[in-house]
Each structure stands twice: as structure tokens, then as C-alpha cells.
Amino acid sequence: MLPTHMGHDIYIEKIARHLSCHSRFVDLVCCQAIRRYRNGEIESEVLYSNQMRGKIFACIRTLFLRTHYLHERIITPSVLRVIQNQVEKEAYGIVLASYLVTLVCLLNSGKKFAVFTHNDEFKMYMDIAQQSANPLVHLVAKQSLGWLRREISRLAQVSVFLHISSNDRDGYERALPGHKCLITGVGTDLDESPQWGSAPLDAPVILSFVGSLGVQMAVDALNNFYIHFYPQLHSAFGPRLKVRIVGSQPGTAIQKLCQTAGWELHKDVSDFVLSQLLCESTFTILPFSYSNGVKLKLLRSLGSGTPFLSTTVSRPPNFATPLGCCFSDNVEDWTAAIRFWLSQPDRFAMRQRLYDQAKANSWPRIVDRLANALFVSLRDSVS
Numbered sequence: 323m324l325p326t327h328m329g330h331d332i333y334i335e336k337i338a339r340h341l342s343c344h345s346r347f348v349d350l351v352c353c354q355a356i357r358r359y360r361n362g363e364i365e366s367e368v369l370y371s372n373q374m375r376g377k378i379f380a381c382i383r384t385l386f387l388r389t390h391y392l393h394e395r396i397i398t399p400s401v402l403r404v405i406q407n408q409v410e411k412e413a414y415g416i417v418l419a420s421y422l423v424t425l426v427c428l429l430n431s432g433k434k435f436a437v438f439t440h441n442d443e444f445k446m447y448m449d450i451a452q453q454s455a456n457p458l459v460h461l462v463a464k465q466s467l468g469w470l471r472r473e474i475s476r477l478a479q480v481s482v483f484l485h486i487s488s489n490d491r492d493g494y495e496r497a498l499p500g501h502k503c504l505i506t507g508v509g510t511d512l513d514e515s516p517q518w519g520s521a522p523l524d525a526p527v528i529l530s531f532v533g534s535l536g537v538q539m540a541v542d543a544l545n546n547f548y549i550h551f552y553p554q555l556h557s558a559f560g561p562r563l564k565v566r567i568v569g570s571q572p573g574t575a576i577q578k579l580c581q582t583a584g585w586e587l588h589k590d591v592s593d594f595v596l597s598q599l600l601c602e603s604t605f606t607i608l609p610f611s612y613s614n615g616v617k618l619k620l621l622r623s624l625g626s627g628t629p630f631l632s633t634t635v636s637r638p639p640n641f642a643t644p645l646g647c648c649f650s651d652n653v654e655d656w657t658a659a660i661r662f663w664l665s666q667p668d669r670f671a672m673r674q675r676l677y678d679q680a681k682a683n684s685w686p687r688i689v690d691r692l693a694n695a696l697f698v699s700l701r702d703s704v705s
Contacts, residue, residue, distance in 0.1 A: 442493030
């Protein structure tokens, strides 16, 4: 979807843009456009008419057709026609699909495939089925899980699975031992010359939540923060504490929560404004009670030199806690982390250290590794 708001959309756009530096060009088929990248820049964009199905309608189709929710949500007749026409007319060396449901549309094209899985969908839909109090959502999650179990073997025979983390890989490995896969990792943007400024001892304590605000996961995370973290943090820091909610397409629930709690809502901001807001933040917060695909948020915080406070479910595997940051489900630990940060005499140097750490996960470096791995994988499949 363009413009990109959701984490998976941002991820695919960054991959396409930087992968074009390793090939003649990269075509990105989006919800309403076909965009060509060359040498890291947009060369052309052709729009077409399409609209994703509504969530309720997609749920109903999923149950009646015994398919997968994402298939019914995003694979419309228009998208299917554009994808198949594009793949047929171009001599692509490899086709990269976003989500397994997209790969299904391509099986008869005779191309070489790899597919970005984005999350451990088995875990994600099992969690939704177990935790949701909505009967429709519960049934749709179970149906989507059933579709995955039926289709995964067929899809794995014709493609390489591209997993973001070893945890995601392990989830698919339990369902299909020995499947062909690569771990791609997640990249981040780096703010150019971030302006942190000086923060006096009595400066506001600014906590910022950043992400797509139109999804249930964001609503649940902010409710979790409001109930289990915010009261004690507000008691500890009083009027110094300021909470900013920054993101795209906030729904009614989040708008009401911000109004009730007195939090600042910054909606649909530009990349430049986002960078400013992150640099002004004392911490970013990730108060998720369940988690899929939040490593992008962690790294984006570090890419601004800003420490984070996170619940433990958001911790990626083998991810060491950066200096000044905190992974904990205990509000006392968050409070202590804030006090520790405020007590440091040279926070500028600490921010610089976080920023330098993020450089190892810059998008050019991540995609460079991916391009090399794809080349080896393609070479081995031919030999």
C-alpha cells in the first residue's frame, strides 16, 4: 500500500528501493500502483484502480471460501490481474512475494520465487484465536491457520522462505521441517545529523509511541500502557511526563484514549516531522502484550539515537539490551530506567552510541546481505 503506513509495507518498500542498487531495476506491485526503482530511486509509477476489501467482508469471505484472511483482504480481482500480467510480460530473474497468500497467485508462472513471511503466522493466528473475545475474529484466525497448514508444503516446494528472525524461522520449521529459507533481518533509517540538543535536569520526560495506529495491536498496546504503566509513571514524574502518540490513521478508540489521558496525538506526520519528534523524545515506548514484527520500531528508535522502554514480548531473539534501554513488563523497571537516563551527565554521548549501534542495521547493509544470499540461493538452485 502506498504511501506506506504499516510495518510490512515499509519493509517491502525499503527492500525494493535498495535492492534496485543490486540489479538492473526492481518493480514493486502495490495495492494501487506499479512502481519501478532503479539505482535506489523511483524511476516510474503507473496507477491502477483497486480497493482492498473491507475487514468484515474479508472475514466473511474467509469463512465461506475456507481461505486465509489476508488473501481475502488484499488479493482482489484487480490485484490478481495486475500481478499476473506483470510477471508474464517481464523477464524477471526472481519474483519476491510479500506474504504466502500472494505467492499462491504466481504458482503457474514458471518463475523462481522467494517469499517474505513477515511474521510467524502460525503463532500470530494461534495467539489471535486464543486471545480474541470477538467470535468472528476467533473463527477467522482458526480458518487462516487451517489454510496455512494445508498450503505450506506446496508453497515451500517452489520457493525460498524469507524470514525476518530466527524465531519466525523456527515457527515455520516446526510446521515444515527442513524448508528452504533465509533470515533477512530488519533494517532502519538513520536520521541525518540528528538534532538532540541539550536537556536540562527539569526538562519534560517525553515518551513517544510510534507506529500504525489503525490496527488492533496498537489499540491493545496503548490500552496496556494506560492501565499498567501510565498511572505509576505519572505519579513518579508528575507534570514533567508527556506522552506522544505518533502514527498513521488513528481510529476512534485511540483518539478517545488520547483525549481521556491527555496525551498528544500526532497523526499522519511526514518523515521529517517524525525524525524531529523522535529526536525530541526521552524514550520511545513499546508496551505490547503480544507482538509481531516490532523490531522495526526498536531499530527506528535507535536510528534516532533515542532509547526505548519495551515489554519483554517485543524482544527479538539474541538482541542485547542497548545502554539506557529497558525490556521489562514491570513498571518499576521502566521508572528506574528513566531515572537512570536522566541522571547521566552526558546523554548526548549515550545517544550517539545508540545511533552508532543502529548503523549496523541500516537498510543498505541489510539489503546488501539479502542480495548476496539470494544470488547464492539462485545459483545453487540452478547447479
